Every structure is written in structure tokens, then in C-alpha cells.
Amino acid sequence: MTSCPAFINxxxxxxxxxxxxxxxxxSSGEVIAECPAGxxxxxxxxxxxAQAAFPAWRETPPVERARLFFRYRQLIEENFDSLCQLVTRxxxxxxxxxxxxxxxxxENVEYACGIPSLLMGDTLENLARNVDCETVHQPLGVCAGxxxxxxxxxxxxxxxxxxxxxxxxxxxxxxxxxxxxxxLLVELLEKSxxxxxxxxxxxGGRECVDTLLTHPDVxxxxxxxxxxxxxxxxxTGTRHGKRVQANGGAKNYIVxxxxxxxxxTVEALSTAAFGCAGERCMAGSTAITxxxxxxxxxxxxxxTARRIVVGPTDQGEQPDMGPVITAQHRDRVxxxxxxxxxxxxxxxxxxxxxxxxxxxxxFFVGATIVDQVAAExxxxxxxxxxxxxxxMRMNDLDQAIALANASAYGNGAAIxxxxxxxxxxxxxxxxxxxxxxxxxxxxTMAMFPFTGWDSSFFGxxxxxxxxxxxxxxxxxxxxxxxxxxHVDDVWRK
Numbered sequence: 001m002t003s004c005p006a007f008i009n010x011x012x013x014x015x016x017x018x019x020x021x022x023x024x025x026x027s028s029g030e031v032i033a034e035c036p037a038g039x040x041x042x043x044x045x046x047x048x049x050a051q052a053a054f055p056a057w058r059e060t061p062p063v064e065r066a067r068l069f070f071r072y073r074q075l076i077e078e079n080f081d082s083l084c085q086l087v088t089r090x091x092x093x094x095x096x097x098x099x100x101x102x103x104x105x106x107e108n109v110e111y112a113c114g115i116p117s118l119l120m121g122d123t124l125e126n127l128a129r130n131v132d133c134e135t136v137h138q139p140l141g142v143c144a145g146x147x148x149x150x151x152x153x154x155x156x157x158x159x160x161x162x163x164x165x166x167x168x169x170x171x172x173x174x175x176x177x178x179x180x181x182x183x184l185l186v187e188l189l190e191k192s193x194x195x196x197x198x199x200x201x202x203x204g205g206r207e208c209v210d211t212l213l214t215h216p217d218v219x220x221x222x223x224x225x226x227x228x229x230x231x232x233x234x235x236t237g238t239r240h241g242k243r244v245q246a247n248g249g250a251k252n253y254i255v256x257x258x259x260x261x262x263x264x265t266v267e268a269l270s271t272a273a274f275g276c277a278g279e280r281c282m283a284g285s286t287a288i289t290x291x292x293x294x295x296x297x298x299x300x301x302x303x304t305a306r307r308i309v310v311g312p313t314d315q316g317e318q319p320d321m322g323p324v325i326t327a328q329h330r331d332r333v334x335x336x337x338x339x340x341x342x343x344x345x346x347x348x349x350x351x352x353x354x355x356x357x358x359x360x361x362x363f364f365v366g367a368t369i370v371d372q373v374a375a376e377x378x379x380x381x382x383x384x385x386x387x388x389x390x391x392m393r394m395n396d397l398d399q400a401i402a403l404a405n406a407s408a409y410g411n412g413a414a415i416x417x418x419x420x421x422x423x424x425x426x427x428x429x430x431x432x433x434x435x436x437x438x439x440x441x442x443x444t445m446a447m448f449p450f451t452g453w454d455s456s457f458f459g460x461x462x463x464x465x466x467x468x469x470x471x472x473x474x475x476x477x478x479x480x481x482x483x484x485x486h487v488d489d490v491w492r493k
Contacts (some may be wrong), residue, residue, distance in 0.1 A: 035179050040207060251408075254269060262300060347371035351388075432453060
């Protein structure tokens, strides 16, 4: 059985002697590799390597660091298909979804290539008489990234390219469910000419994470995962003096007004709810229909959901939707749907009994729509993280906004309407970090921050964009004045 190596100080290390957890192909249910459960010793070695590499790396000119990432970008392009196939194999995304996610990660590498401009400071001559002032952005030191299972390539690429381009060194801890893609990403950066110790890769669970959170040489932590863990990461990391950006879960609402374009809204709702089998923090998991919108939207939406073909993504012909990550997660999704029925909701499109004869061991759930969901129901409050769309009915936009704003989460929200007044009211009043107007998944690109609010984010500076540059650097302000005679006297001396 293949075991995942760690990458520490430029060396690939075999960790077969450590306890391990299985890595599944969700399409077949088969174990394809094992992830070692590293701990304090491996993390300490990785941090020590990063700390030793930091002085030389921070003095590497930003232009040279940018050239490294131009080479890295080229290698990702050349190995694009291999990366996508690996994402599909260990996560279960369709190839189209895998391609989209790797492209989104690649955009972050491209953004990092512009680091000489992104690190530029400000200057003001004669701040006071004969006094000049300037700002510079300097790296922090050793940073760490802890990434989730749902985007094996994209989320790591949210983190380490920009952190390294800013002059920091880095320790990456990917999810133990999907470490194979992260290994390939590190291999490609190594081939790009990365100096030893600048990027390190470790594997493991809580012991590994806690060591990163408490290690005195780790200056900053980036995290993406569930809200309870994000809160723990933030509280523990900040208590130990670290900068932390911790992205948590979500319950994203899509408000559908009576004047919404039905075909386009149905298409966007289906993609938002069922894309990536619902396993994304920007999934449109709840549709709030206003007034007569339910009667105009639901019949077509149910028909569309029933046509979604579920199947294995590791075979030749691609389905519309792949499996969820594990059998345990599949069972939790099914329990939440069953619980909604017990609480009085109506399952109007039921994906629980989906059968996939070509892959009987896969972790499949079909597209599911639950109507007549009330705010107090468990399925309305908890993140399902599966291909399940809740439908809640409100009389007007004010009620819809109030319902969305009552959520503990605040990642994304969207409205579908042809009314500029309704769209403006919604974007102005809704409490969410990312808002879509006739856009079902308002996830931002690399040059904009990924701005979750409330229990969807813990920290001050978000992942991606200029905020990420601020997160991975510290600003120094220099005020200068020179004394002496006339400048000509200097040359005479």
C-alpha cells in the first residue's frame, strides 16, 4: 500500500513506520493509499527547516521569487491533466469540477507572480520640512497552512504561493483524506527550483495541528475547514501570539424573487446546490422563494435535479455529479434529510436511494430537494455539506433578508431578480461577506479577498487578494531626516 511521504528540508521522507489512516477513492470505496499520522517530531523538524531557510529566502529579491512562480505556473500547466485526475481520484469531483478548481488555484499562482508590484510601499517627500516618510512590507517568518478535503489543489494554492512570494517560508498540512494532490503540488514547486526548507509538507491529525498552533517559531496560520475547528484554530493560535485567518463553514442563502428569469435561475440554483456534490463552503444550500416564486421555480428545479446523473468520476464517461468524500459523511447527509422529514419538511426530490451499478461501493447521494423547511429545523441550521437544497418560503424581501441575517454564518448570499431596487436593497442589507446578484456562487477570483463574515470566518485579514499580502507581511514605516552641511561639502570631503 502506498504511503504518503513528508517533505522536510528538501528531502522526501518515508513515514511508513508511523500509524496511518486510509485514503479512499470515493467513486469505488476502495483504499488507494495510506496517510501517516505525523505529530510533534515531524512538525518540529519542518518548522526548524523553514526557520533555517527564512533568512536567505527573505533576502531573495521579489523579482527572483516571482520568476520561481512563473516557472511553477508553467509546470502546473504542463501537468494540468495529471493534477485534475488526482483530484478526481482522491476526492471524487467530476473532471470538469476538478479542472475548474485547479484553474482557480492556478489564478493564485499567477497573482503571486506579480509580487514585485504587490509589495510596493508608499513614500511622501517632505512629510515635514526636510523629513521624508516611506513604508515597506516585510515577511513574517515561518507560516503554516492547514487545508480541508473538499478542494485538494485550490485551497493549498490559496496559501503557500503568496506566502512564499512575500518572502516567508511555509509548512503545509493537507487533509489526511486527500494528501496526494498536495504532494504533487509540492513536487512541481521543487522542480521549479525551490530552495531547501522554504516549503515543507507534513501529514497528520490533531497532534500535528496543535504543534503548529503552539510552536513559537510559527508566526501565522491559514486554515479552511468547519466552523468549530476554525474557531479552535483561531483561539488557540492567537493565544500563542500568531496571526490567524480561519475560514469556517457556511449556510448560504439564495433569494429568488417572483420576477427572476426562470431557466437561468434554475440552472444557477442547480449548479450552486449540487455542484461538487454540495461539498463546498460556497454551496447554495438554501433557496428562499419570495411570494409566487416557489410555484414558478420549483417544478422546473425538481425536474432538473431528477435528471442529474450520479456516478463514478474515475471512469471514462463522466457523470453530472460524483460521490461525497466518505461513507461516514454520506450517512450523515442521509440522516439530516431523514431528520427533516421527521420535523415536518417535504422531500420533493429524493436522492437517498440512488443506485450506481457500475460502482456499488461508491459513496453516492443523489440530488435532493427538501421543501417547506422551517427556520427551527436542524437541516435549516446545520451545514449539510452534501447535494441537498433546502427550500424556504417567505412573503416578501424583508422577511427573506431577515431570515438570511438570522444565520450564524456569513459566507455568501445571492439574489435572483430583474429588479434593480430589490438587488440594491439585498446587497446593502444582507449580512454576508460575498454577495451575488443573479450569480449563484459568488466566490471571488485571486485578486479579490474571500470575505466570510460571522461564524464563517475568524480573523481580520482574509485569504486571497491584497488582504492576503497584508496578512503575510508586516508594515514598517520609516521617517528620515539628514543633518549636516551643504551637499556639495560631502563631495569635497
